[in-house]
Amino acid sequence: MDIKPEEMIKIHNPIPKKSWMDTPPDLSEGKFCYPAKAKTMEYLGIPNARDWSPADEDWKLPENWQQIIHEGFKDRLDKYRSLKVFMDICVRCGACADKCHFFIGSGDPKNMPFLRAELLRSIYRNDFTALGKLLGKIGGARKITPTVIKEWFSYFYQCTECRRCSVFCPYGIDTAEVTMMGRELLSLLGININWISDPVANCSKTGNHLGIQPQNFKEIVEFFCEDIEEISGIKINPSFNRKGAEILFVTPSGDAFADPGTYTFMGYLMLFEHIGLDYTLSTYASEGGNFGLFTSSDQMKKLNAKMYHEAERLGVKYILGGECGHMWRVVNQYMGTMNGPANFLEVPKNPITGTVFENSASTKMVHIAEFTADLIKHNKLKLDPSRNDHLNVTWHDSCNPARAMGILDEPRYVLKSVCNNFHEMPVNTIREQTFCCGSGAGLNTEEIMEQRLRGGLPRANAVKYVHEKYGVNSLACMCAIDRAALPPLMDYWVPGVDVTGLHELVGNALVMDGEKERTLNLRLEDLPGAEGDSDER
Amino acid sequence: MGIYKHLDSHAKEIVKAWNARFAGSYPSEGGRFIMKEKDPFNNPIGAMAQKAFTEVFAILSQKSEPDPEALRAKIDPIIRLRAVQTFIPSEGVAFIFPLKDVVRDALKKEVKEGMVSQKDLDAFYNRVDQLSLWAFDVYMACREQIYRLRASDVRTRTLNVLKNKGILCEVPEVGTEILPHDVYKNGGFEKSDEDPDRGL
Incomplete structure (x- = not known):
């Protein structure tokens, strides 16, 4: 079959036009960290120890998982004044937006620090603010769903808590701490990664x-x-x-x-x-x-x-x-x-x-x-x-x-x-x-x-x-x-x-007291000017 | 073959439009940033794309046949980038093809006035197709490198300590071979008249 050049031109990349709230995370193989092993979770006292994979449709969450998240969130808001401030104070000025290395390297808007925080903040608005309850999606609030949990897992593990974004925040919001809270909440449902828990x-x-x-x-x-x-x-x-x-x-x-x-x-x-x-x-x-x-x-x-x-x-x-x-x-x-x-x-x-x-x-x-x-x-x-x-x-x-x-x-x-x-x-x-x-x-x-x-x-x-x-x-x-x-x-x-x-x-x-003439560096390679010496040893 | 001088005179707008099509393959906020931010260290994707597209187009728009090695080298950084982003492979290299679209739009007037023929355009389109294949070579090489890095990450982390602990070691020269080199040739266990010591 002949394909005319004009038809070849029609190849294009689909651009998601949906709002970020309606864009589900991609958790196909290779796009997530391996989950914590059941044995390790039990040892560390992380609840809901089980064998599972982020690629699975069903993450085997505890039956009352919404309640666990709500109460866990509330506990942390009570315990950390900073979290409450960080949830309330962001005006979405965008100063942090293009400062994250993951956003710069991927172009994925959910890696813009304020939007990553918004993943958590949208639930905060819904659960803990009157305006959020009243306005819903228009007010930037949303109800927690299993997809939100998956999104949290995807994006809070695409943050290295490096705090570069915080340097640029006029309010001093520490986005790393938002990630830390997000990860803690996930842990309450038994969602953690092997590379950390081991x-x-x-x-x-x-x-x-x-x-x-x-x-x-x-x-x-x-x-x-x-x-x-x-x-x-x-x-x-x-x-x-x-x-x-x-x-x-x-x-x-x-x-x-x-x-x-x-x-x-x-x-x-x-x-x-x-x-x-x-x-x-x-x-x-x-x-x-x-x-x-x-x-x-x-x-x-x-x-x-x-x-x-x-x-x-x-x-x-x-x-x-x-x-x-x-x-x-x-x-x-x-x-x-x-x-x-x-x-x-x-x-x-x-x-x-x-x-x-x-x-x-x-x-x-x-x-x-x-x-x-x-x-x-x-x-x-x-x-x-x-x-x-x-x-x-x-x-x-x-x-x-x-x-x-x-x-x-x-x-x-x-x-x-x-x-x-x-x-x-x-x-x-x-x-x-x-x-x-x-x-x-x-x-x-x-x-x-x-x-x-x-x-x-x-x-x-x-x-x-x-x-x-x-x-x-x-x-x-x-x-x-x-x-x-x-x-x-x-x-x-x-x-x-x-x-x-x-x-x-x-x-x-370092020239150490009493050392012999050095011919090797700490990697046991020849020092400059001493080439060949290592072979003569 | 009058197309090349026209390509050259439209180079700037073609590269710009190609760049825009490339940026359009990212979600809108990402694409806007890639197009807008001028500092190459704040926006490496945008800087890499601008450089790669300028240099690749400079080669493609020359009258002489493009050198595959030169093109592979110029397209490498941007393909290297696409190979670590979340695109599936076809999406990863798809940004090559809109160049045809962009060139056709840029040369609309010249085509209409008969200064550039359909044949001329087809010849250029063939170069773009060829470029897409070379880009695919680079893409695969990058993916293979990533797999190697994944594997060696584990290996290098453990190898030295296994050696240090004496769990792994290189077999020293022991003077005699434990098994004859051709042991598998004749089953290794068969009797041989030529070598009575071998076999069972």
């Missing part, structure tokens, strides 16, 4: 998300020490669970388990050895990350308490925290009213420089980037940045350290001290306006790789710009999720750019 369960059992047992955690760190000895000639013997140490060091377990985070862990160990820090690692508080943040306030509180409980048990003065993302959001924004203040600890003081970290007076927990910047500022580290000369580095501000604690200049100061080639990405993609990796808030799972890659597009696009303009080949960051999520993102959008942690670069540049 780590929370693991953390409750073994002290870390990955389920690494104490002896294995110790062995992994010892393995790092063997590599460090090979690289530097210096033997390190870190202590574990040592009572009476001055400092407890806590970092995400991703640093112990997954490359390139492992090299960052090696960097920490080398730094602490070099300055003679009196610290200990814990096989119980072997996790800085807190996937409870993505589940419910109760789980978040429990996992956060574990770190402080261990600090108290060991009798340390304070906690030093590694390169983690959301750990810092929990510590800086929620710990104070959840488990704090940690008055059994002391206000952190750098034992080498004497600097008192007044900003951590309540949490008693110092960020390693601040700690290291302080050491460098006081000339306590001997650094050879030329060891990182093969790298042309740019800095990705990880969402939570940047927006939840404002740690923007310290990592840059460290970075510029340990490497010679540094270029910033465009100004509207860094610092407070940084773009998310696209995989935060428990979405770093492979079954939604497409979602992660389109959510990460704005970040990758800015990296591509500096890659093409300045030859940037290294993307440095200080978050374990970033270190896991950015490598595939770079592979897809900007091949030729590798991902590194801040303290991996510190470890490379």
Whole structure:
């Protein structure tokens, strides 16, 4: 059959003209995170434990699910004044609309932050406001239906709680907290995802998300020490669970388990050895990350308490925290009213420089980037940045350290001290306006790789710009999720750019007392100018 | 073949109209944003589309036959984008075809006045069809890369720790082969006159 060109032209894309309320979510295979396992839900006390799939028509909701949502919503409105304010105050000015990486990467209007919040707000209006009850759909209200629940699941798991939109909101609405409430409500019906619930369960059992047992955690760190000895000639013997140490060091377990985070862990160990820090690692508080943040306030509180409980048990003065993302959001924004203040600890003081970290007076927990910047500022580290000369580095501000604690200049100061080639990405993609990796808030799972890659597009696009303009080949960051999520993102959008942690670069540049001449970097690759040496070993 | 100089003189409006048709494949708020926002870092989709369509059309509107490799490279970023969005595959590459529509509209006057013949248009349409096939190549390559990334995500996460724990290791050189290389050739278990040691 001949098709005339004119007929070919008629191919067009159907554009949904319906209002957002009448557009159902697409939950076909590949477009959702795998649900939590029944066994895990039972363990965590999440109700309605069952085996199910979001692709199923029937989600096996409890019989009185509408009542559960209504009461759950009411409880949270009573408990959190912020939620009530966020529900009432939005004037739909649109300032946030085009600030979300998922909207920018997908063009899907339900990823505009105010509209994502509207998914919840429409039910709030219907259930809790007189005007909403009266006006119904015209007043932006609607009744809850199973389709609304599915829509919540789809879109509250297309939000990484990165809070970029909040930076632009004139009312300061924290859309991440709206997502958190949405996810909590879903949890009441037994709707949760495997990538989050399993780590929370693991953390409750073994002290870390990955389920690494104490002896294995110790062995992994010892393995790092063997590599460090090979690289530097210096033997390190870190202590574990040592009572009476001055400092407890806590970092995400991703640093112990997954490359390139492992090299960052090696960097920490080398730094602490070099300055003679009196610290200990814990096989119980072997996790800085807190996937409870993505589940419910109760789980978040429990996992956060574990770190402080261990600090108290060991009798340390304070906690030093590694390169983690959301750990810092929990510590800086929620710990104070959840488990704090940690008055059994002391206000952190750098034992080498004497600097008192007044900003951590309540949490008693110092960020390693601040700690290291302080050491460098006081000339306590001997650094050879030329060891990182093969790298042309740019800095990705990880969402939570940047927006939840404002740690923007310290990592840059460290970075510029340990490497010679540094270029910033465009100004509207860094610092407070940084773009998310696209995989935060428990979405770093492979079954939604497409979602992660389109959510990460704005970040990758800015990296591509500096890659093409300045030859940037290294993307440095200080978050374990970033270190896991950015490598595939770079592979897809900007091949030729590798991902590194801040303290991996510190470890490379650090000239340790008594070290042998270095020929290898922390990845056991030849250092620039030492090519071929690794073969001669 | 007088079409190409006319294509060139209408390039700007053609690219603009093609871009609009592309943006129209997104829900209206999304499409408006893609067309309107000029900052390439706030609006990477719009910037990528503008660049890709300009460069692709520049190649298609040359008199010489387009080089497939050059076109694949130019269309790659925008197809790469479509491959991770929620479109089904046919929707993913469908934005190529409206280029015909757009060109016909742009050259309406020239066609009417006989400066561009239907044959000329058909020749250009063939190039668009060819482009759609190349776009499909790129689309599939992107999808395959995504599957690889999915698989390697799991593998790289676990491989090192399995190696570190000694659960997985590379088989060292042991000097002798445990099984002869051609063990499967003759069933491995049959007696052989040439090699009396082999077989049962």
